[in-house]
């Protein structure tokens with residue numbers, strides 16, 4: 001499922017109308033009718049209040065046009081609708097003006113917005129057709145006042161295409177912004193509907209086809225998709241769940257090397273190692289500081305444990321790099337970072353692994369902080385084997401030398417630029433994790449829940465991604481599918497809990 005920006009949507013619209021020849025009015029008719037269908041289904045599901053009319057807030061552009069068409073189809077369905085023009089209706093776009101004239105001929109009630117004069121209690125719900133993908137900046141008057149009044153009315157709002165006041169390209173919300181119960185977006189979902197806080201103000205999003213052929217999207221090489229089983233098939237040619245061949249030898253399912261844990265954080269290594277196995281890899285060798293070996297022996301009998309040279313403070317020491325490089329022989333992946341801690345010579349240590357090990361690397365947690373602080377991505381040579389980075393927003397801020405706000409402002413664009421610039425696979429975690437690949441493809445993950453924002457959840461994800469690489473998936477596929485599986489397992493684990501607050505990282509592993 002493609003995810004588009006406003007600019008891409010505009011180009012696709014134009015191509016469909018001009019080059020394919022589907023008239024704009026047909027697209028608008030389909031959009032408005034799809035909106036009316038969604039409103040009708042919402043109305044039927046809501047407690048059957050006295051059948052009150054819906055009020056359609058109409059902007060000047062084609063989003064407004066969609067709203068006028070929706071009002072007409074609602075009336076056809078026996079649901080009364082009234083048009084409230086935000087501004088004088090003689091300044092409508094031509095496609096919207098055509099709809100205005102049709103609505104007038106059909107005597108659909110309409111009025112012009114005057115601040116404070118709308119009797120909101122007369123209505124059962126609001127259709128937001130003020131601003132769509134043509135929005136530039138924060139809503140200006142009188143849209144701003146109308147948006148505030150609509151939000152304050154307490155009535156359910158169904159937004160057309162995007163909630164008015166949402167930045168459709170990033171997920172930022174301007175002030176004010178419509179808070180919708182549902183959003184009916186047209187043709188393809190928009191980036192801003194997938195990332196918070198946009199995803200919050202959009203409510204439940206339905207993508208309504210309006211007659212734009214997929215060929216139009218591939219014409220403009222849209223490279224952002226929602227993670228889904230269809231995506232796995234389309235991009236990676238993989239089925240989900242992954243078929244498990246009938247090979248009998250454990251070696252077939254790969255051997256992962258995990259470098260994790262320190263005296264203070266042995267649990268992180270345990271979680272990551274267990275996740276490697278639970279996600280299907282045949283073997284995992286967990287390298288930890290020697291001191292830790294006795295503490296964890298027996299905690300995970302299925303894992304091969306290796307005590308490496310340690311620095312006497314409960315961390316691996318810089319000298320352990322050579323041991324790790326030797327152990328990497330025959331492994332399909334090395335995952336470095338969960339619970340690693342910081343230690344003297346850490347940059348030299350990581351550089352040695354970066355240079356000498358020839359298998360893919362998955363770097364997480366403190367491995368990312370070491371990389372950020374020594375400028376590795378800017379200074380070290382690109383590796384032949386792929387690198388997967390799995391930062392949360394704070395780690396990403398350090399890696400990209402940005403503030404947390406700047407990281408979260410436009411996650412998709414930042415992740416894509418970073419992955420292309422450094423030739424890495426970037427898993428930018430957080431609600432709706434963004435996975436960006438060196439070739440510019442980006443997948444947005446929709447599984448998972450707030451209960452997963454707990455200590456250890458990231459360690460589990462690192463284990464899952466390493467496991468899938470060990471089983472033979474490309475690092476890109478392992479990152480996209482691993483994030484999806486991690487979120488799905490978290491959603492399944494949640495069904496066994498009474499509240500998201502009680503979810504533990506270990507529950508995610510058990511639900512894999």
Ligand SMILES: NC(=O)C1=CN([C@@H]2O[C@H](COP(=O)(O)OP(=O)(O)OC[C@H]3O[C@@H](n4cnc5c(N)ncnc54)[C@H](O)[C@@H]3O)[C@@H](O)[C@H]2O)[C@H](O)CC1
Nearest residue numbers: 027060061062063131132133134135136137138139140161
């Ligand atoms: N996706 C599709 O295939 C179709 C989408 N349609 C609808 O068309 C809108 C986009 O229409 P457009 O005319 O380009 O822009 P808008 O309707 O979003 O509004 C632009 C309108 O509003 C003014 N404006 C812009 N920014 C602000 C602001 N911050 N404050 C106040 N006013 C603002 C601007 O001057 C314009 O007049 C899309 O979302 C769909 O709903 C087609 O109808 C069907 C095909």
Ligand SMILES: [K+]
Nearest residue numbers: 128131162164
């Ligand atoms: K809207």
